[in-house]
Amino acid sequence: MxxxxxxxxxxxxxxxxxxxxxxxxxxxxxxxxxxxxxxxxxxxxxxxxxxxTAAVRRGTRMTKILSPAQVSGHLGGWLPYGFCYRACDLAHLTDPRDLALLGTDGVTDSEVAYALRWRAVDPLDYEVPGGPAQPGLALIQSHQRIGAMILGTGFTPSTDELIPEYITAGFADLPIPANSQIIAHVPGGEEVILYTYQPEQNGWLRLAGPRWRGLLDHLPGVSPDREYVPCTTTGSAKLVGQIKGKEYEAVADPPEEFRVRALTRAARYPVSTLSRRAEQALWRGIPCWVLQRDEAWARLRLVRPDNDSLSATGARCYERGVYESWAPVGELLDHHIADIPYAL
Incomplete structure (x- = not known):
């Protein structure tokens, strides 16, 4: 500070x-x-x-502390969502046990702290986990929470640290930017880059050499010898942009590069507009993101969880602040595709 x-x-x-x-x-x-x-x-x-004063700007490095199971999820295609921090606010924390306390799924017993690190595409993708954006979040009853308590002050619980915390806006999935990283913090304070995200190939390139291959042994379902890990699930959000009025799927590489998603470098033209696209709906009067769906059922995540919305939907806490439920597709109202535009 x-x-x-x-x-x-x-x-x-x-x-x-x-x-x-x-x-x-x-x-x-x-x-x-x-x-x-x-x-x-x-x-x-x-x-x-x-x-x-702890502002997020386009290109700010963001970090989410992960358990080994969450690392496997992100290697499989999970997107950034939920509680996170600015990397600069955690720079002084070098002990992996201290960083593990900032995890979101209640797993704190690892000697290695893993993290997902990416650059913010736009400040509007982040909000303070308290009022006015999330007025009921800190009031949720303790038996319906996972991870550290939510204070509602905008700072993480700590006996001696002052660390501002964030959530992705409305607990939305965010399209993952190019060159995002999965890293490990090991005893002694060293930081090891394990994988980097390659959007055109929709997967993670392994950067950890033989010295650090043992860090991958603890990741469930991940082969330490695999040099490239493709994402096997489709994210619920994506970026779209336009060139001369025609729409393309886009890739962000903040703070300055926003381009068409294309395999060949020659076709990666810069877009003139950029938006985040995701599905939204109301279920029992509660705003939700639609993460998955088939003809009969939809997996939903609450946009503004509080005691009333949990009671109405029966949503379950999957990690700190993140509440999801399954609902019949036929019961969804105002089901639509939402575009959240960015100013380039």
Whole structure:
């Protein structure tokens, strides 16, 4: 965290502005940290002002801490979704046991912390897991939660850290950008890049050499010797763009490159418009993302989970803040394809 004052000069990466606080004699760092851990300060203007300095910009590196099972899921085609952090806010955490505590599925017993790291396509894809975007999230009853409690202050639970947390907007799946990485944090603080995402081939290229091959042994269903792992499931969201009024599936490589998805480099033309496309519907009056469906059933994820929506849908918690359910397709209302446009 950066302490700001009248004479301070901050030289930082413009894509990753630091969390900063205007500390005073009567407002020290310890007090700010304590405020961040109390539900009584969810609407405290000073705390919200501090939280707002941790901005996400186009190209900001985002990180989601993963368990081995989640790594296997992402290698198979899962997209970024749910709780995540700016990579710069975790840069000082080098012990994998500390990072594992930031996981989302309750698995914290690994000596190696895995993570998915990608660059943000646009700030509108992220929101604070509290009011006003998610007013009921922190009030969900404890027996219906997985992972660390949600404070609603915008900061992760911690006895001594001040770490701003995010969710993908409405817990949506986000199309995965080119050159995203799956990494491992090992004892001693070293960071190892295991795989990098290649969108045109729709799969993950293994970068871990023989020294680190053992890190892949703990990934269920993943062969350590496989050099390329294709995604076997189709994501629920994708990017689309236009060139001269004609629409194409697009690929993002933030902060500056947005192009047509094509196997040959010569055909990867830049798009003039860009949108995130996904399915939405109402079920029993509750807004949901439609993640999968066939002729009879649809797998749904709640956009704004709270106690009332859980009661209405019977949705189950699959990881921290993420609630999903199956519903008959015939019961869905306002079922449509939504386009969320980005400003290029």
């Amino acid at each position: 950066t302490v700001t004052g009248e004479d301070s000069v901050i030289d930082t990466d413009p894509l990753e502005p630091p969390l900063s606080a205007p500390l005073r004699r009567d407002l020290g760092w310890a007090q700010v940290q304590q405020m961040s851990q109390s539900a009584n300060y969810r609407d405290e203007p000073m705390l919200r002002q501090i939280r707002a």
